Amino acid sequence: PRSRPPARGWPPVRSWLARVPRAGAADVARTPSFVRAPRQLPAPEPVVLTAPQRAVVHMAASLLLDYPVEDSLSARLEAVTAALVGPEAPPAAVAAPVEEFMATARSWGERVLAEHYVETFDRRRRCCLYLTYYAVGDTRHRGAALLAFKQALAAAGYELTTDELPDYLPVVLELSARSGDEIAQTLLSSHREGIEVLRSALVDAGSPYSRLVEAVSMTLPEIDAATADRVRALVAAGPPVETVGVTDTLPFPSAPVAPIGAAAGIITNPADPVHSVPPAAPARSNSQEPRS
Numbered sequence: 001p002r003s004r005p006p007a008r009g010w011p012p013v014r015s016w017l018a019r020v021p022r023a024g025a026a027d028v029a030r031t032p033s034f035v036r037a038p039r040q041l042p043a044p045e046p047v048v049l050t051a052p053q054r055a056v057v058h059m060a061a062s063l064l065l066d067y068p069v070e071d072s073l074s075a076r077l078e079a080v081t082a083a084l085v086g087p088e089a090p091p092a093a094v095a096a097p098v099e100e101f102m103a104t105a106r107s108w109g110e111r112v113l114a115e116h117y118v119e120t121f122d123r124r125r126r127c128c129l130y131l132t133y134y135a136v137g138d139t140r141h142r143g144a145a146l147l148a149f150k151q152a153l154a155a156a157g158y159e160l161t162t163d164e165l166p167d168y169l170p171v172v173l174e175l176s177a178r179s180g181d182e183i184a185q186t187l188l189s190s191h192r193e194g195i196e197v198l199r200s201a202l203v204d205a206g207s208p209y210s211r212l213v214e215a216v217s218m219t220l221p222e223i224d225a226a227t228a229d230r231v232r233a234l235v236a237a238g239p240p241v242e243t244v245g246v247t248d249t250l251p252f253p254s255a256p257v258a259p260i261g262a263a264a265g266i267i268t269n270p271a272d273p274v275h276s277v278p279p280a281a282p283a284r285s286n287s288q289e290p291r292s
Contacts, residue, residue: 030291035288047218050227052088057126059177060084060098061212062170064105065129073110077102094218097211104208120209126201131187132167134194149187156183173216188220195220 060080064129068076080102081094084095120127128134149166153156153159156179164171176184188195199217202210 022055044214044218046220046222047091047094049090049094050088051096051218053090055177055180056083056086056088057090057094057098057215058173061216062173062177064098064101065173065209065212066170067109068113070110070114071103073113073168075188077105094215097215097218101208101211116207117209120202120205126197127205127207128165128194128198130171131169131172131191131194133284134197135191152183152187154182161193169198188216192220215259 023291060083063076063080080098084098089095105208108116121129132142132149133187136142136145146165146167149172152159153166158175158179160166160171166172172184172187175181176188195213195217197212199210202213
C-alpha cells in the first residue's frame with residue numbers, strides 16, 4: 001500500500017510511547033486493585049449513523065484509547081473536538097460520551113491520565129485492548145488469531161507500520177475509520193463479546209475510558225440473545241486459559257471479506273496505511289497485556 005499524508009483534520013503524527021510515568025504518585029486517580037468479576041451491563045442502544053459519522057466516532061476512539069503520550073494529548077483532544085462539531089459530526093447521543101471523556105482528560109492532565117492508563121489497561125485481565133485476548137486468551141490459539149487479523153488488514157489493503165499487534169482495538173478502529181470497509185466491521189462485530197466485557201470492566205473500575213468504549217458500542221449492531229449469553233459467561237470467567245488439546249477452529253470469523261468501498265469524510269483515505277507514520281521507539285511495550 002502507498003503511504004499518503006494523514007487524513008485532514010487529525011494530528012499528522014500518531015506518536016507512540018516516550019516513557020512510563022512513575023506509578024504511585026500521590027495525585028494519581030487509582031482504581032481499586034482487588035480482583036473480582038465486574039458487573040455485566042446492558043449494551044447501549046445502537047444509534048443510526050451515516051458512514052462518515054461512524055468514521056468520526058471510530059477515529060476519535062482510536063486516538064483517545066491509545067496511550068496518552070507526553071505532549072500529544074492536547075493535539076488529539078483538539079482534533080477530536082473539531083471533528084465532533086464538523087460537517088460529519090455524529091449525533092449527540094454518541095458524541096456526549098466522547099466529550100465527557102475529553103473533559104475528564106483535560107481535568108486530569110497528561111501525567112495523571114497516563115498513570116491511570118497503565119494501572120487500568122496493563123494490570124487488569126478484563127481491561128485488555130487486544131481483542132483476541134478475550135476470544136482465545138493467552139493460549140496456543142493466539143498466534144492463529146493474530147494471523148487472522150493481519151490477513152484481514154491485508155485484505156482491506158492496509159498494513160501495520162509499527163510493531164503493534166493487529167488486534168489492538170485502536171488499530172481496528174482506525175482501519176474502520178480510514179477504510180469504511182466491511183472487513184473492519186466484521187472484526188469489531190465478531191469480537192463484540194470482548195468489547196462488552198471491556199466496557200463492563202472499565203465501568204466497574206470507575207475509569208473514564210469506559211465512555212469511549214460505550215461510544216464505540218453504540219456504533220455496532222444490536223446484541224442478540226446468543227451474544228448476550230457469551231458476554232455473561234466471559235464477564236464471569238474472564239479470558240480463556242490454556243487447555244489440553246488443539247483445534248484448528250477459531251471462535252470468530254477469520255475469512256477475509258471482499259472490500260465494499262470507503263466511507264467519506266475528513267478522516268478517510270483508503271490509500272493511507274494504518275498507523276501510517278512510524279513512531280519513535282517506545283519505552284512502554286507496545287503490546288503490553290494485563291498481568292492478572
